[in-house]
Amino acid sequence: MCLSIPAEVTRILPDDTAIASIDGVDKEISIALIEDLTVGDYVLIHVGYAITKIDPTEARRTLELLQELSGEGQELQS
Amino acid sequence: MKYADEFRNRVIAEGLARAIAAEADPQRLYHFIEFCGGHTHAICRYGLEDMLPGNVRMIHGPGCPVCVLPPGRIDMAITLAERDEVILCVYGDLMRVPGSQGQSLLRAKARGADIRIVYSALDAIRTAEQTPDRNAVFFAIGFEATTPPTAVMIQVAEKRQLGNFSVFCNHMLTPAAMNSILESPDIRDIGRIEVDGFVGPGHVSTIIGTEPYEPFAEEFGKPVVIAGFEPLDVMQAILMLVRQVNEGRYEVENQYGRAVTREGNLLAKKKMSDIFELRDQFEWRGLGLVPYGGLKLKQAYAQFDAEVRFAMHELRVADNPACDCGAILRAVKKPADCKLFGTVCTPETPMGSCMVSAEGACAAHWIYGRFRGPQLRRAS
Ligand code: SF4
Numbered sequence: 001m002c003l004s005i006p007a008e009v010t011r012i013l014p015d016d017t018a019i020a021s022i023d024g025v026d027k028e029i030s031i032a033l034i035e036d037l038t039v040g041d042y043v044l045i046h047v048g049y050a051i052t053k054i055d056p057t058e059a060r061r062t063l064e065l066l067q068e069l070s071g072e073g074q075e076l077q078s
Numbered sequence: 079m080k081y082a083d084e085f086r087n088r089v090i091a092e093g094l095a096r097a098i099a100a101e102a103d104p105q106r107l108y109h110f111i112e113f114c115g116g117h118t119h120a121i122c123r124y125g126l127e128d129m130l131p132g133n134v135r136m137i138h139g140p141g142c143p144v145c146v147l148p149p150g151r152i153d154m155a156i157t158l159a160e161r162d163e164v165i166l167c168v169y170g171d172l173m174r175v176p177g178s179q180g181q182s183l184l185r186a187k188a189r190g191a192d193i194r195i196v197y198s199a200l201d202a203i204r205t206a207e208q209t210p211d212r213n214a215v216f217f218a219i220g221f222e223a224t225t226p227p228t229a230v231m232i233q234v235a236e237k238r239q240l241g242n243f244s245v246f247c248n249h250m251l252t253p254a255a256m257n258s259i260l261e262s263p264d265i266r267d268i269g270r271i272e273v274d275g276f277v278g279p280g281h282v283s284t285i286i287g288t289e290p291y292e293p294f295a296e297e298f299g300k301p302v303v304i305a306g307f308e309p310l311d312v313m314q315a316i317l318m319l320v321r322q323v324n325e326g327r328y329e330v331e332n333q334y335g336r337a338v339t340r341e342g343n344l345l346a347k348k349k350m351s352d353i354f355e356l357r358d359q360f361e362w363r364g365l366g367l368v369p370y371g372g373l374k375l376k377q378a379y380a381q382f383d384a385e386v387r388f389a390m391h392e393l394r395v396a397d398n399p400a401c402d403c404g405a406i407l408r409a410v411k412k413p414a415d416c417k418l419f420g421t422v423c424t425p426e427t428p429m430g431s432c433m434v435s436a437e438g439a440c441a442a443h444w445i446y447g448r449f450r451g452p453q454l455r456r457a458s
Contacts, residue, residue: 004223004281004307006081016230023080030200032230033346042081044284044337047169047220048198049227052284052343054081058335063084066310069317070093 004046006054009039020045081336085308086124094313095129102320108134110319112277113256115142115437116307122446124309134316138439140255140364140407141279143220143248144171145432145439148361150393151248152177155217158246158388159183159191165209166246167202168217170195171435174428178395199227203234206243215384219248223281225373226346229353232375232382244384249373250360252282253290258368259408260298275319277312278304280334285350287342291330299328306334353379361394363431364407401430406439413443420444 007020007027016032020043030049031037043050102108112118118138121127127136140146152175159166166183173184173195187193192212196202199216206214218228228245235243256276278291283304291302301322305315315333322329332338353376360372375383384390397404401423402416413419413432423429425441432438436445 030198030227030230032233033226033343033349035345042079044281046223046281047227048200049230051223051226051281051346052337055336056079059079059081059084062311062314062333062336066085066090066094066314069097069314070090071097 004044004051006042007045009037009041009043009050012037012039018050020050082308085306085310087310091124091126091129091309091313094310094317098134098313098317098320099131101317101324102131102134103324104133106133107272108274108320108323109137109272110135110275110277110316111137111139111259111273112305112312113139113141113252114277114279114282115145115435115439115442116280117277117305117312118142118439118442119437120307120309120312122442125446126309126312129313130316134320136277136316137273138406138412138442139259139276140362141221141252142432142435142437142439143224143250144175144435144437145403145407146250146255146362146364147172147175147219147248147431148363148394149177149397149431150361150395152183153181153393153395154390155246156181156183156186156191158215158384158390159186159193160189161388163213164388165192165194165205165212165214166217167194167196167205167214169219170197172217172219174434175431176398176428176434199224199231203231203238203240203243206235206240207238210242213242213244213387215388216243216245217248218245219250221250221252221279221282222285222350225249225354226285226343226349229346229349232353232379233349235382236379241381244382244387245375246384246390247354247372247374249354250362250368250371251356251373252279253286253294254368254371255362255365256291256294258362258365258371260300273300274323275301275303275328277315277319278302278330280304280306280311280338283332283334283338283342285343285346288330288332288338288340289342295328295330301328302330304330304332304334304338306337352376362407363397364404398429403430403432403440406432413440416440 202216405411
């Protein structure tokens with residue numbers, strides 16, 4: 001129940017709701033807890049609510065750091 | 079980027095495991111608690127414990143909201159659901175949680191109580207709208223990540239003037255429980271385990287931010303690393319904890335920068351504080367009464383508070399004495415230490431709540447690690 005999933009917002013609807021796509025499956029979610037959301041943003045969904053936006057810059061930074069820390073940077077550079 | 083698969087790469091995980099092994103001092107043991115059931119789930123599912131060097135051990139903490147719900151609250155919910163006018167809306171995980179004397183919501187439903195499983199907090203509002211002549215009660219549980227959705231529901235119910243909607247509030251607060259673990263006499267006096275650091279809750283922190291952990295790290299001198307839920311997130315957090323311990327630091331670090339900031343989700347925090355206030359104490363299974371460990375609805379929203387509306391009585395009942403959940407949630411024992419683990423107690427017939435939800439320590443061990451324990455024991 002604590003698990004939440006990243007999903008892409010594909011449509012903003014009235015009444016603080018939106019459609020999010022999880023691996024190609026559309027789901028109606030509440031966006032009452034997020035300010036300034038636009039189509040194309042990724043959010044974490046928890047019990048049907050977007051609880052936070054995912055920051056793409058930070059995500060990339062973490063991935064780079066992970067490669068560096070693991071000493072496997074070369075193999076996975078894409 | 080999908081923000082999931084990228085953080086599950088096996089080659090990188092192995093590289094991180096090598097880095098942890100290289101940096102962990104072979105002369106000492108490292109005991110880290112992962113507070114959150116989501117982390118327990120990831121550790122068991124991806125077999126991360128097997129990748130760690132022997133002197134770096136993970137202790138599965140109490141962070142599954144289903145597991146820490148005391149049996150008395152389940153009994154209260156059953157009594158409520160048995161009222162003719164009530165429809166109880168619950169998350170599916172709760173159905174099998176044992177109350178006292180072998181009772182559960184599942185059994186109450188079989189006896190005829192109107193209990194409906196909802197997948198989203200929004201479904202409970204819909205139930206209220208569709209059944210205007212009955213009372214829809216939402217069985218609200220969870221930590222800070224599930225609390226703002228409940229707050230939104232109450233705001234919606236108020237706006238739509240839903241007189242037949244209310245909430246049985248069981249929301250709990252994590253920093254209070256982390257304090258309680260470190261102050262627990264089992265850990266201080268018996269000294270059976272020493273905690274060297276915390277993998278901090280990820281989703282909770284999307285809401286409350288990393289800041290509430292700062293006084294905690296300071297007061298107890300323990301490092302905290304807030305981590306995401308993919309295997310690479312957890313491995314990186316462990317490496318960060320090893321480094322802090324080696325360098326004698328005890329800071330709050332944030333591994334989960336893509337979702338968590340220092341101040342958290344301000345809008346969600348505002349909604350939470352508009353609707354809820356602290357309880358003086360709240361019972362957690364395994365931890366007992368935790369000071370300021372839970373939330374209740376503010377007086378201004380009493381009309382949506384099921385405990386007020388139905389004059390519910392607080393019930394406290396003892397756990398099943400054969401179940402070691404209490405010690406496991408306090409991280410003093412491991413699931414396999416329990417006599418009932420995997421024999422009498424399985425996810426189909428749980429004796430304690432840690433066997434119910436996939437994030438519970440016992441269930442996670444049963445589902446993903448059931449053959450490892452006995453093999454290790456034979457080998458030693
Ligand atoms: S195995 Fe079952 S009875 Fe034993 S501690 Fe876990 S939940 Fe309780």
